[in-house]
Every structure is written in C-alpha cells, then in structure tokens.
Amino acid sequence: MSDIVLSIDNVDKIYQRRGKSPVHAVKSLDMAVEKGEIVALLGSSGCGKTSTLRMIAGFEDVSNGAIHLAGRRIEHLPPAKRNVAMAFEGYSLYPPLTVRDNIAFALKSSNLHSAEVVRAVADVAALVEIDAILDRYPSSISGGQQQRASLARALVRRADLYLLDEPMGQLEPQLRAVLRGRLKSLLADRRMTSIFVTHDQTEANALADRIAVMEGGVLQQFANQKELKERPANLFVATFIGEPPMNVFDADVASADHVCFTIANGPKLDFAASEIPEAVRNAIGGRKQVVVGVRPHSVKIGGGRHEARVVSNQWLGDQSHLAMDVAGKLMVAVSHAPVPAKAGETLRYQINLSSLHLFDVASGAALSHGLEAA
Amino acid sequence: MEHTSRLERIIRIVLVALILIFFLFPIFWIFLMSFQTNEDILRIPPSPFFTPTISNYQALITGKLVSAAGTLDIPFMRNLWNSVLLSSVSVVIALILGVPAAYAFARFKFRLGEDIAFTLLSFRFAPPLLVLLPLSLYFQEIGLTDTYAGLIWVYQLIALPLILWIVRGYFEDISPDIEYAYRIGGHSWWRTFTRIAVPLAGPGIAAAGLLAFIFCWNNFVFALILASADKQPVTVGSLAFVTASGIQYGQIAAAIVLSVTPTLAIALYAQRYLVEGLSLGAVKG
Known part of the structure; x- marks a missing residue:
C-alpha cells in the first residue's frame, strides 16, 4: 500500500555565483516519501541536505525538475501556498513576541477558534516541555529552549509535510533521547509525514523509518536503517554509516577453483570457489582488483587464520574496541566480551565470507554483500 | 585599586x-x-x-x-515652513521608495543588483555643484525650477542613498529564516515584509529617516540655485540677515535657535525610540 505524499523528480539545485563557477549543490535528486513516513536526510555539511529541504519549503528555487506534494505540483508555488511546516536550525523565533505567540501565530492563518489555538499550543508545549516559559520572550530563554519552541511552532500546524532542520541539535543528550521518543510517537500517531535533516546517525536511526544518505549533492542511498547497514549501495555509504565505520582494504583478486582476495602486506582471504555463490562470482566478474570491506562487529577475535598486532584495546563498559595493524592501516574490531590483549601483542582473528562486502575500485559501487550480489 | x-x-x-x-x-x-x-x-x-x-x-x-x-x-517664517515641508516630504518619499528597495538589495540577488546599489550610493560622492549646473538647465527646460516638487526631487539625491544603505544593513542583520518561518505559516510576501521585516528593522529605519531629515534640513546649495525666495528653506533664507547696513547678528542667532529646534526635538525624541528598539534587539537570540 504505497501512498506517495511527496515526490521529488530529477531535481537539481545550481547556485550561480558572481564571477565564480556555479555550485551544483543537488544533482538529479529522485525521492518519494509515503504518507506518514519519517525520513532523515543524513550527510555531512555541504552535502546538499539543507538545500533539498529549502527547495521543498520554497525558499530556494528549483533549478531543474519537479516536486509534487499531496497531488499538487508545488515547485513554483510560494512557501505560503505549499502547506508545509518547518522548524529552522537557527530557531528563527520572532523576537517581539512571546514564545506562546510565536507558536500561536503559526496557527493564525488557519481559521481555528481561539479556544482550539490555546489548546493546541498547550498540547505541543507540554510535548516539548516548554510550558513554563510560554510567556517569556525568545531573547530571555536558552538556545535549547528556543529550539524546542521552534520545533513546537512547526508541530502545532496541520500540514501535508513537516520539515525539521536539525531539530534537536542544541539539546542536552538526556532530553534529546526523551524528546526523540515523544516526537516519534506523535509523528506516528498522527501519521505526520516528515523529513528531518541531521548529521547525527543515532538520531536518524532513532527517529526515521527511512534514511536518505547524501554526499556531494548526490543521493547515495535511500533505505531503512537495516538495509543501509547490511547492504550499503556504495563505498561512501558503507564507511559513513555505522559506528565504528567499516574497515575497507584494496585487494587483488585471483579466482580459479579458489577465490583469493590478497591485501598487500596483509591477510590473504582465501575461499573455495564452491563456498562462493555464483551470483557473487558473477558480480566480481573479471575484476583483478576490488575493495573489500568488513564491519568491526564482524571481525571475529580469538582464533582464526589471520594474525595482527594490537595497537590499542579499549573496554567501553559493554564492548571492546580493538585497533589492529593490518596492512599498515588500522583495522577496528568490536567484541562484546572483554579481550585480554594488550597493545603490542599479536592476536588471531577471522573474517567470514558472509560478512564480506565487495566494492568496485573505480566507482565504489557495491558488488556483493556476504553471500548475495548487490 | x-x-x-x-x-x-x-x-x-x-x-x-x-x-x-x-x-x-x-x-x-x-x-x-x-x-x-x-x-x-x-x-x-x-x-x-x-x-x-x-x-x-x-x-x-x-x-x-x-x-x-x-x-x-524678511520671509523667515515662510522659510521655516519651507524647510519643514521640503525636508519631511522628501524623507517620507525617500522612505517609501528606499525601504522596499533596501529590502530587495538585502534579500535578493539579481543581475546588476550591486551595481545599481553602488550607483545610488555614488550620488553622495558627487559634489552638489557638479550636478547643479546641468540640473538647473534641465529644470528650466521642463519647468521644475522654483517648485516644491523639483526641490523634493533633488533632495532625493541626499535622502535616498542614505536610507537605502543604512536600512539595507539592518535588513541584512535580520535572519531571513524569521521571515521564512512566517511565510511558511501561510502569509504572503507582502505581509511578511510589513509585519516582520519592517518592524524588526524599525530602529534602523528611524535612524536613517532622522539622518536623512537632518541632511535635507541642512542643505543649502540646491535650494539656493533651484528656488526663489518664496520656496527657499531657512538655510538660504538666513542670507537675508546680511543687509546693506550690516549683519544682523541678533536675528541670525534667533533664526538659528528657531531653525535648530525642530531637528533637535526630533533627534531627542527618536533617540529615546532608538535606544528602546535596540535594547529589544537580540535578533540572534
């Protein structure tokens, strides 16, 4: 039952700069968001995520392409006519008004009765815990409180789409965790379709149904958390998603009756051809070189065919992070039991075929994940 | 210590x-x-x-x-009235034209935008005497010599660039997101301009208006050349006190006191308003 609310079709954003070459901030973006879905736009600064949000809101022109929202083509409409709500990263509360009036003025144009406005403001204020400061002015409250007021101002509206730009960046960790839970259930209960921008993976994982990973203006992958982790579309997503990041190595491939990935000055990952499904062998094709990747959680410590020197070993209270010297690079392994190894010692480890990700050297596109072709 | x-x-x-x-x-x-x-x-x-x-x-x-x-x-009271009329009408017109223009320059990047803004500013670089001669010839040609309209038009050379550049700075200091937040709530561009941007830039608009008023009030040379006695402001009218039988210092002093009073009163009033507006401030929170 797919019920598309927002569809972004082949959208480009090109910033023309005086006397300088234009910046292509968003490139051929295609995205479809379903009714009630919570989507995270995840990426580092300058990856085009905020430009995307602003094009949907109508604060930036679309250089190319079309945006449809709730069955209407909106990319040429002024922001007022798009029926979207937005919480701004810079809070953007109107200084001469109290927090209460700031939230209420978002409802002024919606022809609600004043009693309903009062109730809606009270409800949303309770949700983000700003009841006590409703009569204060924005300049007299903290950054975190301003951020929550700004969030409340967006959530109080009845809109087709909610855009949240770094909605919790300024909050203390504890409050952030509480608010995430409440926000998630509010959005889910009311089936509020929303897109939020963040650079924080934890936040994206906690809130979003699907995550759109952007880099260099290009949508790298748009999938749920599990898929991003288990089947990253390319090398960027593979190393960007996950904490600690995936270990990747350049490897030479020799395939005959054995398929052998040789990491220069490092381990030889050697598998019998019969172990490797045909789909994966086809994906490797005639390549002489690939990039192999393995998640830190999939490096099996203690026993196995390979040896490496331990560079550091940290027990984080619930897991060990081991950094090992493999082929002149650091390979990080995570173990959920304490590992008694000290720095300088050598340790045996094992990498299984089922946890190996293969990528094309030139394009970085994924070839296979474990026993399946990408 | x-x-x-x-x-x-x-x-x-x-x-x-x-x-x-x-x-x-x-x-x-x-x-x-x-x-x-x-x-x-x-x-x-x-x-x-x-x-x-x-x-x-x-x-x-x-x-x-x-x-x-x-x-x-001596038509001193008439001169005083001319000063009030010329300066205030000039400033009102300059505000009506300049504030939206300043907003446009602050918010929108358009072709030749910076060049136009700079050209307007450059009106203040040119010595008035440089433009006066051709201007007086044109004005005679099109019948604007010795009219209030003509003087007010020329006064825009003084008031408009001043207002444009001061107010532009104030608009640039306001985070555009405040306006976006209002617009996305279903309000039109014009409402956002009048209800959010102009009030937030209020102190700047007041300061620019005041400054422009004082500059217009103090102008001498435009009115001297382009208007005759019954349209001239006090600055030019004061020449009448240099008479054949000597300089009337007493009257000059009284004239100065009378002509300074309006600007002084406005300055004192607006100063209070300015401090009030700025202490509200904290657009950036």
Whole structure:
C-alpha cells in the first residue's frame, strides 16, 4: 500500500555565483516519501541536505525538475501556498513576541477558534516541555529552549509535510533521547509525514523509518536503517554509516577453483570457489582488483587464520574496541566480551565470507554483500 | 585599586566636561545672543550681563526687520515652513521608495543588483555643484525650477542613498529564516515584509529617516540655485540677515535657535525610540 505524499523528480539545485563557477549543490535528486513516513536526510555539511529541504519549503528555487506534494505540483508555488511546516536550525523565533505567540501565530492563518489555538499550543508545549516559559520572550530563554519552541511552532500546524532542520541539535543528550521518543510517537500517531535533516546517525536511526544518505549533492542511498547497514549501495555509504565505520582494504583478486582476495602486506582471504555463490562470482566478474570491506562487529577475535598486532584495546563498559595493524592501516574490531590483549601483542582473528562486502575500485559501487550480489 | 579607579573617574569627568563645553558652549552663546541687541553683541569686551530683549524673535515672526537703513521684509517664517515641508516630504518619499528597495538589495540577488546599489550610493560622492549646473538647465527646460516638487526631487539625491544603505544593513542583520518561518505559516510576501521585516528593522529605519531629515534640513546649495525666495528653506533664507547696513547678528542667532529646534526635538525624541528598539534587539537570540 504505497501512498506517495511527496515526490521529488530529477531535481537539481545550481547556485550561480558572481564571477565564480556555479555550485551544483543537488544533482538529479529522485525521492518519494509515503504518507506518514519519517525520513532523515543524513550527510555531512555541504552535502546538499539543507538545500533539498529549502527547495521543498520554497525558499530556494528549483533549478531543474519537479516536486509534487499531496497531488499538487508545488515547485513554483510560494512557501505560503505549499502547506508545509518547518522548524529552522537557527530557531528563527520572532523576537517581539512571546514564545506562546510565536507558536500561536503559526496557527493564525488557519481559521481555528481561539479556544482550539490555546489548546493546541498547550498540547505541543507540554510535548516539548516548554510550558513554563510560554510567556517569556525568545531573547530571555536558552538556545535549547528556543529550539524546542521552534520545533513546537512547526508541530502545532496541520500540514501535508513537516520539515525539521536539525531539530534537536542544541539539546542536552538526556532530553534529546526523551524528546526523540515523544516526537516519534506523535509523528506516528498522527501519521505526520516528515523529513528531518541531521548529521547525527543515532538520531536518524532513532527517529526515521527511512534514511536518505547524501554526499556531494548526490543521493547515495535511500533505505531503512537495516538495509543501509547490511547492504550499503556504495563505498561512501558503507564507511559513513555505522559506528565504528567499516574497515575497507584494496585487494587483488585471483579466482580459479579458489577465490583469493590478497591485501598487500596483509591477510590473504582465501575461499573455495564452491563456498562462493555464483551470483557473487558473477558480480566480481573479471575484476583483478576490488575493495573489500568488513564491519568491526564482524571481525571475529580469538582464533582464526589471520594474525595482527594490537595497537590499542579499549573496554567501553559493554564492548571492546580493538585497533589492529593490518596492512599498515588500522583495522577496528568490536567484541562484546572483554579481550585480554594488550597493545603490542599479536592476536588471531577471522573474517567470514558472509560478512564480506565487495566494492568496485573505480566507482565504489557495491558488488556483493556476504553471500548475495548487490 | 580604589585610588586608580577614583583617579580614572575624576579624569573621565573632566574630559567629559571639556567635551561638553566645547560642543555646547557655542549653542549656549547663540542662545544668549538671540536675546541681545546688535549693540550688545558687538560690544567689546563682550559681557554676559545685558538686558534681554525679544525684539529679534519679534522681527522674525512678524517678518519686519527694522534696521538703521529702514524696514526690511524678511520671509523667515515662510522659510521655516519651507524647510519643514521640503525636508519631511522628501524623507517620507525617500522612505517609501528606499525601504522596499533596501529590502530587495538585502534579500535578493539579481543581475546588476550591486551595481545599481553602488550607483545610488555614488550620488553622495558627487559634489552638489557638479550636478547643479546641468540640473538647473534641465529644470528650466521642463519647468521644475522654483517648485516644491523639483526641490523634493533633488533632495532625493541626499535622502535616498542614505536610507537605502543604512536600512539595507539592518535588513541584512535580520535572519531571513524569521521571515521564512512566517511565510511558511501561510502569509504572503507582502505581509511578511510589513509585519516582520519592517518592524524588526524599525530602529534602523528611524535612524536613517532622522539622518536623512537632518541632511535635507541642512542643505543649502540646491535650494539656493533651484528656488526663489518664496520656496527657499531657512538655510538660504538666513542670507537675508546680511543687509546693506550690516549683519544682523541678533536675528541670525534667533533664526538659528528657531531653525535648530525642530531637528533637535526630533533627534531627542527618536533617540529615546532608538535606544528602546535596540535594547529589544537580540535578533540572534
């Protein structure tokens, strides 16, 4: 039952700069968001995520392409006519008004009765815990409180789409965790379709149904958390998603009756051809070189065919992070039991075929994940 | 520590007093002169003790200047009214034109935008005398010489660039997201401009308007060349006090007091408003 609310079709954003070459901030973006879905736009600064949000809101022109929202083509409409709500990263509360009036003025144009406005403001204020400061002015409250007021101002509206730009960046960790839970259930209960921008993976994982990973203006992958982790579309997503990041190595491939990935000055990952499904062998094709990747959680410590020197070993209270010297690079392994190894010692480890990700050297596109072709 | 801070305080008081005397004494002296006869003023050595007279003000208000050579008509009150009319209408027009223009320059990047803004600013670089000659020829040609409309138009050269550039800075300081937040709530561009942007830039608009008013009020040379006696402001009208039988210092002093009063009053009023507006401030939170 797919019920598309927002569809972004082949959208480009090109910033023309005086006397300088234009910046292509968003490139051929295609995205479809379903009714009630919570989507995270995840990426580092300058990856085009905020430009995307602003094009949907109508604060930036679309250089190319079309945006449809709730069955209407909106990319040429002024922001007022798009029926979207937005919480701004810079809070953007109107200084001469109290927090209460700031939230209420978002409802002024919606022809609600004043009693309903009062109730809606009270409800949303309770949700983000700003009841006590409703009569204060924005300049007299903290950054975190301003951020929550700004969030409340967006959530109080009845809109087709909610855009949240770094909605919790300024909050203390504890409050952030509480608010995430409440926000998630509010959005889910009311089936509020929303897109939020963040650079924080934890936040994206906690809130979003699907995550759109952007880099260099290009949508790298748009999938749920599990898929991003288990089947990253390319090398960027593979190393960007996950904490600690995936270990990747350049490897030479020799395939005959054995398929052998040789990491220069490092381990030889050697598998019998019969172990490797045909789909994966086809994906490797005639390549002489690939990039192999393995998640830190999939490096099996203690026993196995390979040896490496331990560079550091940290027990984080619930897991060990081991950094090992493999082929002149650091390979990080995570173990959920304490590992008694000290720095300088050598340790045996094992990498299984089922946890190996293969990528094309030139394009970085994924070839296979474990026993399946990408 | 206490000793130094005390010394600092004393030095500060002395310096402030010196500055105040330097700037305020001439005004105080003019004020005294305005109540003296020409004989009292020209007495050597000058004396602070004299019999005050209001004859100077009388002469200005009735428009009859009585001097040794006879009675002279001076249209001082008319000049004063001209100043008020020319300056305030000029500033109002410059605000109506300049504030939206400043907003456009601050918010929108458009082709030649910077060039246009700079051209408008460059009107202030050109010496007025440079443009006056061609201007007076044009004005004679199209019949604008000696009209209020013509003067107000020329006064835009003074007021418009000033307002444009000061107000533009204020608009640029306001985070555009505040306006976006209002617009996305279903309000039109125009409502956002009038309800959010203009009030937030209020102190800047007031300051620019005040400054433009003072510059217009003090202008001399445009009105001297482009208007005749009945359209001229006080700055030009004061020339009438240089008469055949000598310079009427008493009347000049009274005229200065009268002509400074409106600008001073506006400045004092707006100053209070400015401080109020700026202390609200904190657009950036």
